[in-house]
Amino acid sequence: MIFCSLYSGSSGNSLFVASSRTKILVDAGLTGKSIISALENIGEDPRELSGILITHEHIDHIKGAGILSRKYGLPIYANEKTWVAMESCLGKIATENIRIVGSEFTVDDLDIRAFRVPHDAAACQGYTISAEGKKVSVATDIGVFTEEIRRNIKDSDLVLLESNHDVEMVKFGPYPYELKRRILSEIGHLSNTDCGLAALEILKEGKKKIILGHLSGTNNLPELAYKTVENILVEKGLSLGKGMDAELSLASRIRPSSYTEV
Numbered sequence: 001m002i003f004c005s006l007y008s009g010s011s012g013n014s015l016f017v018a019s020s021r022t023k024i025l026v027d028a029g030l031t032g033k034s035i036i037s038a039l040e041n042i043g044e045d046p047r048e049l050s051g052i053l054i055t056h057e058h059i060d061h062i063k064g065a066g067i068l069s070r071k072y073g074l075p076i077y078a079n080e081k082t083w084v085a086m087e088s089c090l091g092k093i094a095t096e097n098i099r100i101v102g103s104e105f106t107v108d109d110l111d112i113r114a115f116r117v118p119h120d121a122a123a124c125q126g127y128t129i130s131a132e133g134k135k136v137s138v139a140t141d142i143g144v145f146t147e148e149i150r151r152n153i154k155d156s157d158l159v160l161l162e163s164n165h166d167v168e169m170v171k172f173g174p175y176p177y178e179l180k181r182r183i184l185s186e187i188g189h190l191s192n193t194d195c196g197l198a199a200l201e202i203l204k205e206g207k208k209k210i211i212l213g214h215l216s217g218t219n220n221l222p223e224l225a226y227k228t229v230e231n232i233l234v235e236k237g238l239s240l241g242k243g244m245d246a247e248l249s250l251a252s253r254i255r256p257s258s259y260t261e262v
Helices: 032-041 065-072 080-090 147-153 167-171 177-184 192-203 222-235
Strands: 002-009 012-018 023-026 076-078 098-100 104-107 110-116 125-131 134-139 158-162 208-213 246-250
Touching: 002 032, 002 158, 002 208, 012 032, 023 125, 032 065, 065 080, 076 080, 080 098, 110 147, 125 147, 134 147, 147 192, 158 192, 167 177, 192 208, 192 222, 192 246, 208 222, 222 246
Parallel strands: 076 098, 134 158, 158 208, 208 246
Antiparallel strands: 002 012, 012 023, 104 110, 110 125, 125 134
16 A cells, blocks of 8 residues: 655645555645645646545645545545535535445445544544555544544554644644644644654554654644654654664655655
8 A cells, every 4th residue: 555645734634545456535625736736746646536535524624625526526435424514615516426434434445444533523533544455544633542543543554643733832832722722622633742652552553654744833843743752652662763663754734745655
């Protein structure tokens, strides 16, 4: 399987996942033009996509979904509560491309399992995507790392895990009080430190490729997110690097990241 973060951050999210036969997006939270450009930049043809999975209805996850669906005839997959919450924002979607799904479904040869994540949305979920004996997971927009998340992603080969903010940057940053409280709550976003502790838990199950994603442009720095998680893992005796306990990398907020193969 191949994974590539096209964009991952507070300003928009879209992820590319592919097996040898099937190509999909997880979320489409930028303009259609931006996502098409990102796909072309990594050598992918948007006409070859088989669909878009939606995690939740916030605009940084759905902004371009409607236009991409109309332009390329793409099905959009989401749970029922998310469909109700986002439908008015997507524009008209062809009936055959409205795919209301449960916790388990398939897109061609991809086996997909959705799992609940705590976030202030109608029914926010993460995904595990399996094909050809490999498994990748997406777990962002999570206020707290739960047992349900851990259970679903524990045997993944690759995990995109939220490392949204530094707590002190939120507390002393420019956001109004109510927004700060939301971000720091159990239905907000995962901090760098909590991301590191979550990574420790999932690495107990074996080696993984972990990509830190959904970084805030205001309340985080890429170097700070990486170093915070790295320090937590190294302090517990884990070794990082190719062939080691974990391969740790960062997803960019503003441009496609490197292809990662599993």
